[in-house]
Amino acid sequence: MTWLLLALTGQARASACCVGSTSSTPARLGRCERASAGLMVSGTQSQLRYDSQGRVVTSSMTSQELSTLLFGGWRWSRWGQVGLSLPAQMAWRSTDLQASQGGGLADLHLGVVLETPSERTGASPMMSLGFRLPTGRSWEQASSPLGADITGRGGLGVSTALGLERSDGAWPWGLWASAELDRDHAWQLSPEISASLGRSLSPGWTASTALSHQRSFPLPLSSAAARTRASLQLVHGRQLRYRTWVSVGSDLPLGHLGRDRALEHSASLGYARLF
Amino acid sequence: MAYIGSMFTLLLFACSSEPAELDVMLHTIDPDPPVAGDVVATLHLSWADDGEPVTDAEVHVTPWMTAHGHGIDTPPEVAELGDGQYEADFAFSMPGTWELQVDVDDGAGQGSVEVEVE
DSSP, rough: HHHHHHHHHHHHTTTSSSOOOOOOSSSSTTOOOOOEEEEEEEEEEEEEEETTOOOOOEEEEEEEEEEEEEEEEEEEETTTEEEEEEEEEEEEOOOOEEEEEEEEEOOEEEEEEEOOTTTOOEEEEEEEEEEEOOOSTTTTTHHHHHHHHTOOOSOOOOOOEEEEEEETTEEEEEEEEEEEEESSEEEEEEEEEEEEEEEEEEEEEEEEEEEEEEEETTTTTTOEEEEEEEEEEEEEETTTTTTEEEEEEOOOTTTTBSEEEEEEEEEEEEEEEEE | SOOOOOOOOOOOOOOOOSEEEEEEEEEEESSSSSOOOEEEEEEEEEETTOOEEEEEOOEEEEEEETTTBBBOOOEEEEEETTEEEEHHHEESSSSSEEEEEEETTTTTTTEEEEEEEE
């Protein structure tokens, strides 16, 4: 999930500069940063899946995706920032019987983040509100039998998150609860909880790890898809100059940690110019 | 298990304007077990109230990925084979639990069956 990846980017960076500010948008800004613009490139591979009983089984379909994300952000005050991201993706999918590929512009994201950092405690509660606009290609508009050219949900999505972030010395950490409501042909609610712990390694360098669990309920509430994901990230940056990072993540291939969805492994590289 | 063979019912018969309940059974599917991509499924349809096979009906089949809230881009082609059996030709776009929703004669009868796609 883009939200988590970029939230962790900011979280890991926080100990090196201004503590506490996080974002649910790609242009995640620290408290001393006024604006950002950047690019992230990600690769995702899938060969296993959680079945309807929560078991990890081999999928009949293998999938590889390459995506790029252009993003920018602007902070209008110490307690608020806005962000915008524009993703594009290319996917290759295959089974024993057929293969297909497709891609294009995906769904555009807009987000607002409100933060109330406390100088006394060092903790920073945050709240975000995000919107996903249906600029991608939905399943109804797709033509690939394996869905390789599906790049969007086809309807408006609204997401919100509550979080608490803090840096105890060289150990930044964060806890978040988020939920997304979106509409394709049917409404779907996807709550998620996540936690991260980082460590400042040296000036400008931070490593972090994160764990998250997400469920997706078609509405009216019925059986949910689920996933549990872990990630590692290494961030390097210079205050008000740039930030760059590498991240790897995977849905955990253990039984009953997910349901009815593919297990994905991913890696990404990101760069942000900071102002 | 390649697919869940138990029959599901969606709607109860209440009055003449509401859909009648259909019993839907997945008779065969090729390939078996079903996988992502092209499949040909044979469904046996019968009226739940008297068990009579559905014949000479206009049948629509909608594959629905229940966990993700979406369908497929191209509607299945459905052909009647006789004696309540109908053949649907379509493609599952991903593995997982799918629901084959069946509608006969524009809402006169409805039912569904679940399929686990490997």
